[in-house]
Structures are given as C-alpha cells and as structure tokens.
Amino acid sequence: MPAETRSLAGTVVAVTGASAGIGRATARLLVEAGAKVAITARREERLTDLEAELGSDSVVWVAGDIADAATNARLVAVALEKFGRLDSLVASAGIGVYGGIVDGTDQEMQTMIDTNFTGTVWGVRSVVPTFLKAGGGDIVIVTSVAGINGGADEAVYAGTKAAQLVFAGAIDRELRESGIRVTALCPAAVSTEFAIGTGRTAGDAWLEDVLTPEDVAGSILFTLQQPRRVRTTQVTMWSAAQGS
Numbered sequence: 511m512p513a514e515t516r517s518l519a520g521t522v523v524a525v526t527g528a529s530a531g532i533g534r535a536t537a538r539l540l541v542e543a544g545a546k547v548a549i550t551a552r553r554e555e556r557l558t559d560l561e562a563e564l565g566s567d568s569v570v571w572v573a574g575d576i577a578d579a580a581t582n583a584r585l586v587a588v589a590l591e592k593f594g595r596l597d598s599l600v601a602s603a604g605i606g607v608y609g610g611i612v613d614g615t616d617q618e619m620q621t622m623i624d625t626n627f628t629g630t631v632w633g634v635r636s637v638v639p640t641f642l643k644a645g646g647g648d649i650v651i652v653t654s655v656a657g658i659n660g661g662a663d664e665a666v667y668a669g670t671k672a673a674q675l676v677f678a679g680a681i682d683r684e685l686r687e688s689g690i691r692v693t694a695l696c697p698a699a700v701s702t703e704f705a706i707g708t709g710r711t712a713g714d715a716w717l718e719d720v721l722t723p724e725d726v727a728g729s730i731l732f733t734l735q736q737p738r739r740v741r742t743t744q745v746t747m748w749s750a751a752q753g754s
C-alpha cells in the first residue's frame with residue numbers, strides 16, 4: 511500500500527526567513543505544492559522578488575525584524591486578511607555569529623539570541639491562537655544539530671538552537687491534544703548565505719559537500735504532508751559527506 515500523504519493545496523503557511531536560504535527554498539516548494547505563503551524577513555526587495563516569481567495570488571509579505579513581536583503579529587494578520595486562514599508556521603529566520611566564548615561583541619551575542627530564540631517565541635505565540643480556533647495547525651522550527659551536540663567556537667549560537675529545540679518539545683507536549691503538531695528540524699551545515707563573514711567565508715570549498723537549502727525544504731514539506739495521525743517531533747539531517 512502506498513504511503514498516505516496530506517495535500518498542501520489551498521493551505522496557508524507562514525514562513526520566516528524567506529528572503530534567503532532554507533526559508534526561501536521552502537516558500538518555493540510550498541507554492542509548487544499548491545499552498546499559499548505569508549513570508550517575512552528584513553530585506554523587502556527579496557520578498558517582493560519572491561512575490562513576483564511565485565505570483566501575488568500565492569504570496570503575501572511583511573518586512574520586519576523577527577525579534578520584534580509586532581512583525582510576527584502583522585504576518586498572521588496579513589495572512590488572515592488575504593487568504594482567510596493560516597494552517598502552518600515554518601520558523602526559519604536565524605543568524606550565526608561564530609567564535610570563542612569571549613569573541614564578538616555583547617551586542618552581536620544579544621542580537622543572535624533575540625533573532626534565533628526570541629523571534630521563534632514571538633512567531634509561535636502569534637500563530638497559536640489562530641491554530642487553536644481552527645482545531646489544529648503545524649509548527650516547524652528550524653533549529654540545528656548544533657542545538658543537540660554543541661560545538662567548539664559556537665557556544666552562544668548552539669545555546670540559541672538548544673533553546674529552540676527544548677521550546678519545540680515543550681510546546682508539542684502542551685499543544686498536541688489541541689491538534690497542533692510541532693517539529694524541531696535539525697540540519698547540519700547547509701550551503702546558504704548563513705554566517706558568511708561571521709564564521710564562514712563565501713566560496714569555502716567544504717560548503718560544496720553539505721546539504722542544500724532545497725534538501726532541507728524537502729524535509730519540511732515531507733513533515734507537513736504527513737497525515738494528521740502522524741507527528742514528526744524531531745528530524746536531524748546530515749549530508750552524506752559530513753561527519754556527525
């Protein structure tokens with residue numbers, strides 16, 4: 511018997527971090543699968559580009575800082591206004607500032623904590639009332655294997671990713687009886703703009719061997735397409751060439 515999957519056609523998904531990398535690839539795959547997307551990031555021109563590419567019937571956008579609760583609230587508001595429903599959240603916005611524990615400025619560390627963890631908290635708090643009213647919804651939080659294993663020269667980054675991971679587990683336990691499914695997606699390195707200049711260098715040869723944003727987006731789609739009786743709580747992903 512073929513595996514049962516759930517169609518995403520006509521569903522509406524909020525995607526954070528949609529101006530680049532994993533979020534952008536996910537928005538593309540979602541629209542290809544027939545979903546509508548409400549997208550956000552700070553770079554407005556990247557959002558309007560994606561809207562032009564995917565078609566304004568399928569896209570609504572909000573430009574803003576994810577660490578600001580108001581950005582997240584506006585994303586939900588524009589999705590409901592334009593599409594009349596909101597089914598899922600993919601929280602992908604994030605930054606990486608690598609280095610030893612006393613490297614970097616206090617402000618860089620604070621911005622990373624606010625973007626990666628506080629932004630995720632505001633995203634979830636913004637969508638949950640709508641999901642509860644609808645009797646269900648899906649939340650996929652893009653965390654990292656760094657949040658499981660830690661790693662030298664990325665302690666603060668890993669801490670933000672561990673915080674997302676534990677937060678995802680906690681809200682899964684809190685909300686599962688309300689029909690809300692929560693997934694913590696933990697990729698290893700992905701070849702995106704991520705951390706370029708703050709730990710990675712554009713053109714680094716090793717980036718050729720890692721996951722692509724489309725690999726990760728495919729896994730997010732797979733998760734959302736699972737029948738409602740299936741809950742995928744945690745996914746870890748490595749490329750074949752990476753050591754775990």
Ligand SMILES: NC(=O)c1ccc[n+]([C@@H]2O[C@H](COP(=O)([O-])OP(=O)(O)OC[C@H]3O[C@@H](n4cnc5c(N)ncnc54)[C@H](OP(=O)(O)O)[C@@H]3O)[C@@H](O)[C@H]2O)c1
Pocket residue numbers: 526527528529530531532533550551552553554556574575576577602603604605606625652653654655696697698699700701702703704705723
């Ligand atoms: N790439 C990796 O190796 C890797 C591995 C594991 C996990 N991850 C996780 O995957 C997620 C996505 O990363 P990526 O690889 O796709 O990186 P990316 O290509 O650099 O994309 C990051 C996205 O986050 C958005 N963003 C960053 N700061 C923001 C802010 N303050 N407010 C609103 N949006 C903000 C960026 O948009 P704007 O700059 O336009 O605001 C961009 O759309 C992150 O949470 C990261 O921790 C990445």
